[in-house]
Amino acid sequence: MPELPFTLDQLRILKAIAAQGSFKKxxxxxxxxxxxxxxxxxxxxxxxxxxxxxxxxxxxxxxEAGRLLLEYCERILNQCDEACKAIEDLNSLKGGTLVIGASQTTGTYLMPRMIGLFRQKYPEVSVQLQVHSTRRTGWSVANGQIDLAIIGGQLPADLENLLQVIPYATDELALVLPSKHQLSNKKELLKEDLYKLNFVTLDSQSTTRKVVDKLLQDSGLEIQRLKIEMELNSLEAIKNAVQSGLGASFLPVVSIERELAAGTIHKAFLADLEVKRELKLITNPSRYTSRASEVFKKNILPQFASLESPLRKI
Amino acid sequence: MPELPFTLDQLRILKAIAAQGSFKKxxxxxxxxxxxxxxxxxxxxxxxxxxxxxxxxxxxxxxEAGRLLLEYCERILNQCDEACKAIEDLNSLKGGTLVIGASQTTGTYLMPRMIGLFRQKYPEVSVQLQVHSTRRTGWSVANGQIDLAIIGGQLPADLENLLQVIPYATDELALVLPSKHQLSNKKELLKEDLYKLNFVTLDSQSTTRKVVDKLLQDSGLEIQRLKIEMELNSLEAIKNAVQSGLGASFLPVVSIERELAAGTIHKAFLADLEVKRELKLITNPSRYTSRASEVFKKNILPQFASLESPLRKI
DNA sequence: AGTCTCCATAAATTTTGATTATTCAAATAA
DNA sequence: TTATTTGAATAATCAAAATTTATGGAGACT
Incomplete structure (x- = not known):
């Protein structure tokens, strides 16, 4: 080994002698x-x-040489101390960065609250939220660019068994109608009623759209028979469309909390159909897990296991 | 030993792995x-x-923790490299400071030339000249404030055996007269002639004055009989006084080179009296000797062993 | 001078670090 | 898929380095 001319221990000794003026002390x-x-x-x-x-x-x-060396010695040892402090801070969650991935929907309506709670508890850990497609989010978790992610859709098969997927909450995809729509008065709707509606949907590439389609199909609905008035690429746009009476839609309840409370959107009750998806936490078990990531998973996530209560509280 | 959490070797390894992306490489x-x-x-x-x-x-x-540590790692290792370079420079006389002590006379007339020669050979070593009394110079060498000194006088007895005193050259204290003085025409002067002269001398506290007095006394002269016209505290002032015809003086030849060459001062030849003093190098053998100090003693000083030749060359 | 401190030195022990050989896991290739 | 290769972890052995105990010597203070 091409040796260094000195060790940190030697520098520590040098500093101590210089400070004490004596080898013995x-x-x-x-x-x-x-x-x-x-x-x-x-x-x-x-x-x-x-x-x-x-x-x-x-x-x-x-x-003279000793004084010269001592100068460097002090600087080096100071850097060492700083390094230790920085590492300690990281370990005690007084520093560092947590990178979280999410899809558009969860990223927009769910993550801000989760992150808010986390930051409240660990204000010195900075959090970065990356909103991507489910697919890309999955890959980012796989290669370590993202510590953990919340997704509502289905991962590609090759990622499924590479990553750890933990369902932690159920997100209802509610059928929503314009408040003044005629069907809004009916207590219960049946599958058959759906064929009478005009739908405003997400564009067919979006994860949430795919999930809805799949869920409806799985429950025996003929989705080809559904009338799609228009396809938009933003939930907010769809919400506005629904509120304007342009049509109905299946939307995640997390995204329409305020509108339901304000009564500007009506949530219908479907008697013979439940449209729900699992929200899942994905992590990469073969990678290093940061303390912040651990804590998020263990302490923050459970508080959102039931999507109703914690959201209401806010 | 309250251990440090890491060693420089570990940091070196960390850096190498980070750079290579592989433990093996x-x-x-x-x-x-x-x-x-x-x-x-x-x-x-x-x-x-x-x-x-x-x-x-x-x-x-x-x-993340690795990246954090690596940042400090780089800084620490850089500081180590810099420290090594600085030390190497010091060892190869490409840096550092040499502190030289001298009395008024040698400091004024001799040291500038010596230091000039040294700086010519080792331009990156800075030299500091401290002019003090012989006594104070001796103490400074003793306690390490000065690396080495050139003195012309006698050290206090307690310092004599504490320090290494090496005579390296003889400095003649020449009897000088105004050029137009009547005795300037005589080829040889005798002791007796001295009693006829008016002397301009250094003040009685100065080392050079004491040396002259002692040398004259030792050679059998009755110094009380010498007529002292005035006492001045600067060799330059005395030289001016002599040149102005105010009197004679004993002056170190090193201090009157230019005046002798210009003929503005006359140096008399004393047939039955030699007034010479030893110029001595003093160092502290019990202390660390810097490379610069070694080199000065070994390479520079010998070139001034005979005071005549090197001085003339300049 | 005598005593006390402090540093240097020597020999022995302990600790640390490095090497060889091997196993394990993942990635590449057939 | 299986086989091969590459890189990292592990275990046992071995060498080297640092620490300790014990001791000697040189200054400094009384």
Whole structure:
């Protein structure tokens, strides 16, 4: 090994002697014996081919070379201390960054609240939210660019068994109607009623749209028979469309909390159909898990397991 | 020993792995085996209670904590390199400071030339000249404030055996007369002639004055009989006084080179009297000797052993 | 001078780190 | 898929380095 001319221990000893003015006192402070100190300094002097201390009288005094070395020594040891502090902060969640992935829907309506709670508890950990498609989010988790992610859709098969997927909450995809729609008065709607509606939907590429389609199909609905008035690429746009009476839609309840409360959108009750999807936490078990990530998973997520209560509280 | 959480070797390994992206390649570069690298990183991770590398695939990737540590690592290792360079420079006389002591006379007339020669050879070593009394100069050498000194007088007895005193040149204290003085025409002067002269001398506290008095007394002169016209505290002032015809004086030849050459001062030849003093180099043998100091003593000083030739050359 | 401190030195022990050999896991190739 | 290769972890052995105990010597203070 191409050796370094000195060790951190030697620098620590050098600093101690310079501060104490004595080999013996330095040894006491460092909890070693005096010969240990002497030998290390001798090694240091041999390696660097300099004399560091004048051991003339009762006090050990720095030579010119010694003073020069001490300057660097202080700087180096300070950097070491800083490094330790930074690492400690990271370990105690007083620093660092947590990178969270989410799809458009969860990223917009759910994550801000989760992140808010996390930041409230660990204000010194910065959180970065990355909103991507489910597919891309999955890959980012796989290659470590994202610590953890919340998704509502289905992962590609190859990622399914590479990542850890933990369902943690159920998100209802509610059938919503314009408040003044005629069917809004009916207590219960049946599948058959759906064929009478005009739908405003997300564009067919979106994860949420795919999920809705699949769920409806799985429950025996002929989705080809559904009339699609228009396709929009934003939930907010759809909400506005519904509120304007342009049609009905299946929307995640998390996204229409305010509108339901305000009564500007009507949520219908479907007697013979439940459209629900699992919200899942995905992580990469084969990768390093940061403390922040652990804590998020263990302490923050459970508070959102039932989507109703915590959201209402806010 | 209250241990440091890491060693410089570990940091070097960390840096190498980060650069190479592989434990094995890092091991090759550092000329050690792969297990050595693995072990050290494991120790590091254990000490700091963090995971530094993700060893998932064929590449070793830094975790967040690893990246954080690497930043400090780079800074620390850079400081180490700088320290080494600074020390090397000091050893190769490409840096550092040489502190030289001298009395008024040598400091004024001799040292500038010596220092000039030294600086010509080692331009990167800065030289500091401290002009003090012989006594104070001696003490400064004793306690290390001055690396070496040139003195012309006698050290206090207690310092004599504490310091190394090396005579290296003879400085003649020449009897000088105004050029137009009547005795300037005589080829040789005798002791008796001195009693006829009016003297302009240094004040009685000065080292050079004491030396002259002692030398004259030792050679049998009755110094009380010498007529002292005035006492001045500066050699330059005395030279001016002599040139102005106010009187004679004993002056170090090194201080009147120019005036002799210009013929504005006359140097008399004393047939039965030689007034010479030893110029001595003093150092502190019990103290660390800097490289610059060594070189000055070994290479520069000998060139001034005969005061005539090197001075003339300039 | 005598005593006390402090540093240097020597020998022995302990600790640490490195190496060889092997196993394990993942990625590449057939 | 299986086989091969590459890289990292592990275990046991071995070498080297640091620490300790014990001791000697040189200044400094009384």
């Amino acid at each position: 330095a040894a006491d402070i460092l909890y070693v014996t005096q010969p240990a100190v002497s030998l290390q300094i001798q090694n240091l002097e041999k390696q660097l081919e300099i004399t560091i201390f004048d051991r003339g009288g009762r006090k050990a005094l720095l030579t | 890092a091991a090759d570069i550092l000329y050690v085996t792969q297990p050595a690298v693995s072990l050290q990183i494991q120790n590091l991770e254990k000490q700091l209670e963090i995971t530094i590398f993700d060893r998932g695939g064929r590449k070793a990737l830094l975790t």
